[in-house]
Amino acid sequence: MLQPDSNWRWYYDHQHDRLALLLGDMLFLTPYRTKHLAYALDEQESFDLQDLEVYSQVANQLEHCPLRLSAAQQTQLAINVCATQRFHKPLMPKSWFFDRHQQGGHHHRLAWLTCGEQRAKVWVVEDNQSSCLCLLLDDQLPLTNGKALGQFEAIRVMLDCLEPCFEQQPLRKLA
Known part of the structure; x- marks a missing residue:
């Protein structure tokens, strides 16, 4: 599982029409489009301490969870949880x-x-x-x-x- 660092940046990738996380020299695309987001990202935003806390919680939960995922899949899940908690519009039950x-x-x-x-x-x-x-x-x-x-x-x-x-x-x- 990737370890977050201070170079990680959230931004909206207009080319792919998705919320993205720049991981240094790598790019992670979330599945979330503008219509899913609570607000528009006009500039890059840091992967902050709150994101780090959520990411660490997911990593810890995965250690105690019977779900077997590769390190890449664990990273993908943790980043999507962070994106959902920070940027996703509130949802009503369906x-x-x-x-x-x-x-x-x-x-x-x-x-x-x-x-x-x-x-x-x-x-x-x-x-x-x-x-x-x-x-x-x-x-x-x-x-x-x-x-x-x-x-x-x-x-x-x-x-x-x-x-x-x-x-x-x-x-x-x-x-």
Whole structure:
């Protein structure tokens, strides 16, 4: 997983029409377009201490999470969580797309969302007593009326729409 540094900069990449993070000599494009952002980025903004805190929290959560991701995938998830928390417009719950469950919730930030016959894994970015902001981890989740959620797209749902996801964790040898 990449370690953030003081050279990281947020900006809006008009060529790709996406919020981007300049990582020194590398470029990371988020999936978030202008319509998803709470405000327009007219200039570059530093990856600040709040971003660093969120990034570190996600890294720590991934260490305790049964989800197995490569270092690059972990970095991708952490950056998208930072972008969502800092720049994404507030969302109202859109629970009508999803099945409801008696025991809703998540396990180590992982949960399933089910829409009819389709089921997808999500990362819970934030939760409160009634709703959760989630990022889709799977490539796509078809919804009704020909709509679909794309990977890392944000959606807010009521807590009872989530099913805890218990991934298989490989057995570790104890010395």
